[in-house]
Amino acid sequence: MGKHPVTQAQWAAVMGQHTGRFSGDRLPVENVSWDAAQAFCRRLRNTTGRHYRLSSEAEWEYACRAGSTATLLVRSDDHHGAGELTTASSPFAAEPVGLYRHAPTTAGSFRPNAFGLYDMHGNLWEWCADPWHESYDGAPADGQVWTTSGHPTLRVLRGGSWHDTPESAVPPCG
Numbered sequence: 001m002g003k004h005p006v007t008q009a010q011w012a013a014v015m016g017q018h019t020g021r022f023s024g025d026r027l028p029v030e031n032v033s034w035d036a037a038q039a040f041c042r043r044l045r046n047t048t049g050r051h052y053r054l055s056s057e058a059e060w061e062y063a064c065r066a067g068s069t070a071t072l073l074v075r076s077d078d079h080h081g082a083g084e085l086t087t088a089s090s091p092f093a094a095e096p097v098g099l100y101r102h103a104p105t106t107a108g109s110f111r112p113n114a115f116g117l118y119d120m121h122g123n124l125w126e127w128c129a130d131p132w133h134e135s136y137d138g139a140p141a142d143g144q145v146w147t148t149s150g151h152p153t154l155r156v157l158r159g160g161s162w163h164d165t166p167e168s169a170v171p172p173c174g
Helices: 008-015 034-048 057-065
Strands: 126-131 155-158
Touching: 008 034, 057 126, 057 155
Parallel strands: none
Antiparallel strands: 126 155
């Protein structure tokens, strides 16, 4: 897992082109399909000789929590972040309203989590390798990518987006 989300400069260096609506070398790359994210990993692996891949959903959550057992409301089954609205019991309910920035922020603009990872709780949704499952019943207990069953075309996104409010985050299934 990278310290920061993949930036536009990193994407362009590997893929040879800029993608997305916003411009800025230090901005995270956005508007990337799951297939394009997989292609980025393959090309980076072929270029460097090192192993790169999308994390499993379990790996992503472990990295995001950084050892904490706090509730995360950051799962979605599509790129719009659509899903059930949270209730007043949401951990965000008592938080002050923040600044709506109208765009993603520069990678590393805010404090990292306890593992030194930035932008895990927003900025952009992040692809995981797993196909979408309706619940966690039958999920691997070892954090591996859950390749059996699942939806044949939907993939898991985690993290949240600059465009979404905390209320639009979807609680984990199960």
